[in-house]
Amino acid sequence: MDDMLDAIIDAIIHDRPTAEQNAKMEALDRQMIELQTCADRQCRKVIKPDMEFSGPVKLWHERVQAYKALIRWKTGNSCNSSNIIRTALR
16 A cells, blocks of 8 residues: 555656546545554454552542542532432442
8 A cells, every 4th residue: 555655656746646646546545444444343452451559549539539529519519419429328
């Protein structure tokens, strides 16, 4: 693909491609898009495992979020009190 594109670019004179050269570049562009979409569907998704510290960090982060939500609820700035209570109990 790169070689074909380089050949078309080398054939262009004074930065003004002809209609035929434009059509060739558009065809190459469509082919590249098709190849990329095909490759995206076949790619393996990388899922990272939990690291050693992620459990305790997650626990404390959730606790801080729950405490902040309780404070917002008590001051009257809450959105959904049932979610806040459920999170705090958890």
